[in-house]
Each structure stands twice: as structure tokens, then as C-alpha cells.
Amino acid sequence: MTTVFVTGGSGFVGGRLIARLVADGHTVRALARSDAAAAAVTGLGAEPVRAHLADPAGLRDAAAGAEFAFHVAARTSGGSRAQFWADNVTGTANVVRAVREAGVRRLVHVGTEAALMQGRPLVRVNETAPLRSDSPASYPASKAAAEQLVLDADGSGIETIVLRPRFVWxxxxxxxxxxxxxxxxxxxxxxxxxxxxxxxxTHIDNTVEGLVLAAERGRPGQAYFVTDGEPVVFRDFLIDLLATQHVTVPDRSLPYSLVNAAATTIEALWRTLRLKGEPPLDRMSVWLSGQECTLDITKARTELGYEPVTTHQQGLAQLRTPTR
Incomplete structure (x- = not known):
């Protein structure tokens, strides 16, 4: 088997990816920024390497000898636009450069459907939809710019592929x-x-399945959506998801236009007043929970041979906690 390098290995997606890679017989080396991250990576059977996304030399040393690399690490919430850009764009550029210089053959980047978001619903979109680095929200704008960097790097001494799961749970x-x-x-x-x-x-098992298939079968320079196979009604899914934790969701609703306008105003105040911490409401959260987002996974099915390995019912059963 081969040596694989992973960033973000102590997180939810990265951790489950490492477990799968180790189970498949690969030697895994993973980035670790702290003692806690290093302990988590070690517990999964991988070798932790102390470096961070702003350390190109450390990244290059960490990736040395690996055939494949998975870039999972990203800022998903909190912070200013500059911080999102530093972590998600500059950090990704550093990873691309480092793995190329280290001689890695193929880089799989964990993207997101959010990279297409700029305030309107996404309805049965496929991979031809444009990336929106001009999005007014920092997370989608930075992830779109990062993905473009990865795709543009294909053929420059490395093969690059992007996998885009949606709502990983x-x-x-x-x-x-x-x-x-x-x-x-x-x-x-x-x-x-x-x-x-x-x-x-996209259940975590299906996300990891897509990542492994992208590394094995993905066409260089391409992006792929992966999901649980069929869309669900957001309200029904969330009710079922929280029921596994014995939590009942209140039947209270606010108009989308009102909440979106409030989020826009609150974000502007946060920036103007330079307030610390996350704003209590932001546009990205409103878009994610208030708009349709349905994706066409024909390309992943056709080119990767992707099919979901865990159903909604199986995933919900795994989440259920004992009644108190």
C-alpha cells in the first residue's frame, strides 16, 4: 500500500478518512497543530506531523514520500474575511505548492457546494455551475477561490481533484x-x-467513500459532487436528526426575507464596529438552512463508480442515543 498525507486529520471528516485509509492498509501521515490534534491522529493509527497551513516548508516535509494527499483542513465559521482568506485560500495555495514540491502524485481537495452560493437557491445543479469567489459571504467566497487554485494547479507537476459533499452528518x-x-x-x-x-x-461514510474513489479513479482537473443519493425535505431531515438525541424541534418559523435582511445588517454592524466573536446571525447560515440545495451526482456515479454506502435510516440508527 501507499503513504498518504492528510490535512485536517483531527476533525470530523479528516478523522474518519484516516480511519478508512488505515483500515485499507495505507501508511498515513497527518498534519497536527496542537498536542490534542497529535493525540487524536495517533489514536487513529496515523503519524502526526507538527506543522500548520501557514508553514510551506513544514507542509513540504510532512508530505515527503506520500503518493496521495487529501486537503481537508478549512475554516468553516468565525473570523473576519481576511482570516477566511488566509486559512482557506493562502493555506490551500501553500498545500498545493508543498505537495507538488514533495513529489506527491495526486491531491484531493475537500470542496463544498457552498462555493457556488451567492444568495440564491441551488436547484439540481451539476459541476458546470460557476464558482462564486465574488460571494458576499466569506466562507463560500474563500472556498471558491481555494477550489479554483486547486483545479488550476492540475498538470503543473501534480494531479488535482476536488470532491464536494453537502451537509456532512x-x-x-x-x-x-x-x-x-x-x-x-x-x-x-x-x-x-x-x-x-x-x-x-452527505453522510460521513458516503463522504469518505467519495474521497477514496476520487483518489483512485478521479479524472485530473475535475470536481465531483457526492450526496446520499436523493434529496430530502430539510425540515423532516432535521427533525429526524435531532430526534436521535431526544430533542424536539419547536414549530416556530420566520420569513426568509426578514431573517436574511437581519443577517445582512448584523454582519455589517459586526464589521463596522469590529466586534469580537461570531455574529449571532450570518447570511451563510440563512442560505444553508433557508434555501433549496439539490445536486446532480451523475458525474460521480459515471466517472468514479460512486454510490452511497450508508442510507439515511442507517445513519440515523448509528446516531441514536439511549433514552435517559
Missing amino acids: GAGDTTLLPRIKAMVESGRFSWIGGGRHLTDT
Whole structure:
């Protein structure tokens, strides 16, 4: 088997990817910025390497000898636009340069459908939809610019591929489900526009399956969407997801236009006043939870041989906790 280099290995997606790679017999080396991250990586059977995304030389040394690299690390929330750009764009540029100089044959970058978002629904879109580095929201703008860097680097001494999962969920999630659960339990949750729009999701097992297939079979210079196969009604899925944690979602809804306008105003105030921490409401969160987002995965099915390996019902069963 081969040596594989992974960034973001102590996170939800990166951790599950490492576990899969180790189980498949690969030697895995993973970036670790802290003692806690190093311990997590070691516990998964990988070798931690102390470096960070702003350290090109450290990245190059960490990737030396690897045939494949997976760039999973990214800033997903919090911080200024400059911080998003530093972590997601400059950090990605550093990774591309480092793995190329280290002689890595193929880089798989974890992208996102959010890179196409600029305030309008995404309805059955495929990979021909344009990247929106001009998005007014920092996360999609920075992820779009990062993905373009990766795709543009293909053929310059390295093969590059982008995999785009949507709404990654499942057992082991330390961010999305805990955050929504905390909002409901604190009384801060409301549906936006009723929550009855369609959305695609991607279970963590399906995300990892897509990443492995992209490394093995992906066409260089291409991006691929992967999902759980069929869209679901956002409201129904979230109710089922929170029910696994014995949390009941209130039947309270606010108009989309009102919430989006409020988020725009709050973001502007946060920037103008240079307030610390995350704003209580932002446009990206409104778009993610208030608009349809459905994706066409024909390309992944055709070129990668991708099919979901875990169904919604199986994933929900894995999440259910015992009744107190």
C-alpha cells in the first residue's frame, strides 16, 4: 500500500478518512497543530506531523514520500474575511505548492457546494455551475477561490481533484449537530421560511467513500459532487436528526426575507464596529438552512463508480442515543 498525507486529520471528516485509509492498509501521515490534534491522529493509527497551513516548508516535509494527499483542513465559521482568506485560500495555495514540491502524485481537495452560493437557491445543479469567489459571504467566497487554485494547479507537476459533499452528518460530528441541538435547547432556533424546501445531504461514510474513489479513479482537473443519493425535505431531515438525541424541534418559523435582511445588517454592524466573536446571525447560515440545495451526482456515479454506502435510516440508527 501507499503513504498518504492528510490535512485536517483531527476533525470530523479528516478523522474518519484516516480511519478508512488505515483500515485499507495505507501508511498515513497527518498534519497536527496542537498536542490534542497529535493525540487524536495517533489514536487513529496515523503519524502526526507538527506543522500548520501557514508553514510551506513544514507542509513540504510532512508530505515527503506520500503518493496521495487529501486537503481537508478549512475554516468553516468565525473570523473576519481576511482570516477566511488566509486559512482557506493562502493555506490551500501553500498545500498545493508543498505537495507538488514533495513529489506527491495526486491531491484531493475537500470542496463544498457552498462555493457556488451567492444568495440564491441551488436547484439540481451539476459541476458546470460557476464558482462564486465574488460571494458576499466569506466562507463560500474563500472556498471558491481555494477550489479554483486547486483545479488550476492540475498538470503543473501534480494531479488535482476536488470532491464536494453537502451537509456532512453522522456519528462523531462535533460541530453541526451539537450546534443545532444547542440552538434548540436554548430557545434560539426557528425554521426559516417554514423549512419545507429540499436539500441534499452527505453522510460521513458516503463522504469518505467519495474521497477514496476520487483518489483512485478521479479524472485530473475535475470536481465531483457526492450526496446520499436523493434529496430530502430539510425540515423532516432535521427533525429526524435531532430526534436521535431526544430533542424536539419547536414549530416556530420566520420569513426568509426578514431573517436574511437581519443577517445582512448584523454582519455589517459586526464589521463596522469590529466586534469580537461570531455574529449571532450570518447570511451563510440563512442560505444553508433557508434555501433549496439539490445536486446532480451523475458525474460521480459515471466517472468514479460512486454510490452511497450508508442510507439515511442507517445513519440515523448509528446516531441514536439511549433514552435517559
